[in-house]
């Protein structure tokens with residue numbers, strides 16, 4: 001973008017110490033302040049005042065109690081510069097001319113301001129309410145993050161707009177249509193279309209030939225542009241709001257993500273049922289048709305936990321109503337579905353039909369909780385119900401009202417809420433006139449945060465009404481912090497092979513931007529799927545954090561049975577694998593909720609020093625120990641898979657591979673390549689249930705994958721009631737496994753914490769070993785017996801210790 005008219009801040013005129021660092025006065029003319037503040041020893045925050053004022057809460061992203069942190073730091077000053085130094089990083093501000101640098105304690109670069117041909121430094125420049133920051137990079141550097149973006153996982157070489165956009169609405173009154181210049185594509189179905197539904201101004205920079213990364217989070221919700229197109233600089237531009245940036249020292253992606261999610265919050269533990277299979281379709285079901293769907297699912301033995309109702313369940317698209325002709329008795333229907341193990345989720349859009357006499361609208365008017373225009377009238381858009389008003393979620397009162405409505409709505413027996421059109425999408429009517437907080441704030445300030453605020457109201461309302469119940473909300477749009485309240489799906493994708501691939505880097509990008517609970521619509525939303533595409537998509541989607549099949553109205557069916565017996569069998573087998581893996585998947589989610597880690601991980605997350613992993617975005621790690629390589633081209637029956645360092649076992653054939661190389665993996669229609677990491681202990685259910693509801697397994701199978709290399713390998717199984725917050729008071733069992741290999745000797749220490757929970761039913765572990773055979777094996781000092789390659793270990797939540805000696809004369813493969 002052109003920055004010619006921007007004014008660069010040029011010098012530091014005064015410096016004073018403040019509680020967390022330094023405050024500098026900048027520029028004799030503009031006289032703005034820069035605060036350099038230490039948040040923790042790996043996070044420094046920079047902010048620059050506007051008209052000498054600071055906005056102390058620019059967005060709803062940050063939720064960490066910063067005041068509780070008392071990091072140690074020191075400051076230095078001489079004629080040339082000032083410094084703020086922690087044990088892990090240093091921010092250096094040069095005074096004349098003004099420029100910023102940051103380094104890690106070992107001297108490696110975190111950031112350097114860019115100097116243009118006219119020798120101007122672009123640490124910060126303004127024009128009207130806009131600002132721009134330009135920084136140095138090299139042609140071969142890599143950039144990751146920015147949340148939900150199409151295209152390659154490594155963002156280098158492309159420019160991005162951050163502005164929540166309903167991508168498939170042909171009449172969108174903004175986003176891509178108003179600012180087409182420089183966008184990678186203007187076709188909303190392209191795999192490089194930008195902008196998208198979710199905007200997260202947080203990214204990672206990884207210099208070439210270096211395995212250290214740094215992270216940058218701009219706490220600003222305005223429309224912005226991030227340019228990675230140039231070889232020697234990258235640029236961040238915001239159309240409004242204050243410059244507030246959190247700089248993360250890294251050097252690992254894991255540490256940066258952990259710090260970023262400490263700052264902006266982590267996904268809460270999800271209810272177990274939400275990790276099952278979700279069957280969705282935009283279709284005008286009647287109550288009996290919906291129940292027939294449930295019956296079909298059970299008759300076809302498709303494991304499934306959740307059924308979804310799209311907009312047609314409502315009375316004329318009026319939110320929080322039911323169409324009484326189609327659904328004469330929702331509570332009775334929901335009760336019957338619950339008896340068959342189904343949770344039901346309905347869609348709730350933000351648009352409230354403008355109609356006097358409709359209770360939700362009347363109440364909203366009475367409470368004055370709808371968005372207004374500058375002139376003070378109600379803002380009206382046009383969405384499904386026609387003329388539509390929009391809740392003013394910026395006001396706490398509106399969020400509370402919305403929360404109460406949601407709580408009342410789910411009392412009929414619903415289990416979750418689906419938030420759509422929350423970019424906000426306003427159809428044919430331009431959204432710009434929609435203002436917030438009773439008309440006080442511009443649209444631009446809150447547009448990107450609208451979905452976050454909506455989810456906040458929803459979840460707070462549900463928790464107020466049902467404090468014991470974990471919530472499940474799915475949102476289309478989002479901004480930093482959305483992970484605290486909702487999962488995200490990838491919106492309206494297309495039933496095309498390239499969109500099957502696109503979901504991989506997109507989910508990975510969202511994951512490393514703080515949102516681990518993601519998934520694309522299996523089978524594709526728009527257009528018709530094909531038998532092969534649907535089967536391949538099920539194979540991939542069953543190994544994604546959020547697993548939902550969804551399809552547009554007026555399109556060919558894509559239920560698992562839609563393409564006949566063979567495809568149905570493939571879909572069922574994929575889902576059965578997911579259901580068998582649920583103890584592992586659930587443990588991965590719990591870990592992610594505690595540490596801010598991921599469920600679906602790019603290879604680089606675990607293998608940062610391996611340069612090959614930078615460009616790999618057609619495979620991923622699922623949990624800590626599985627590597628998934630989806631098939632995303634038609635007719636493909638083998639593919640190249642990169643296996644990083646270590647030992648890898650093919651899940652379906654047990655064949656063993658040594659990593660740090662590419663292998664060619666056969667991919668018959670029965671499965672996609674899936675590998676388990678050597679050293680892992682992967683807990684599975686011994687048989688896949690049809691639903692997780694009320695399912696408390698008596699036995700858990702533990703798959704041990706023997707590593708080639710000596711060392712210690714951790715794994716974990718977390719078990720709790722899967723529904724409430726009782727785990728916070730110790731109602732869980734957590735089994736930590738430490739597998740050690742030293743030559744031919746294998747030991748495993750399993751240590752249990754937690755006090756258990758009433759539904760706990762496990763009586764035994766079934767142990768299965770993958771890899772070399774054993775000469776002898778004992779558990780808790782007693783010789784153990786294999787029966788049909790399985791050792792049965794009676795265990796209801798106690799520690800155990802295993803010792804084994806590998807048979808050195810008989811390698812497994």
Ligand code: GLC
Nearest residue numbers: 282310311347420476491492
């Ligand atoms: C939007 C959603 C889609 C939904 C449709 C009807 O296009 O993205 O998932 O089915 O609206 O509600």
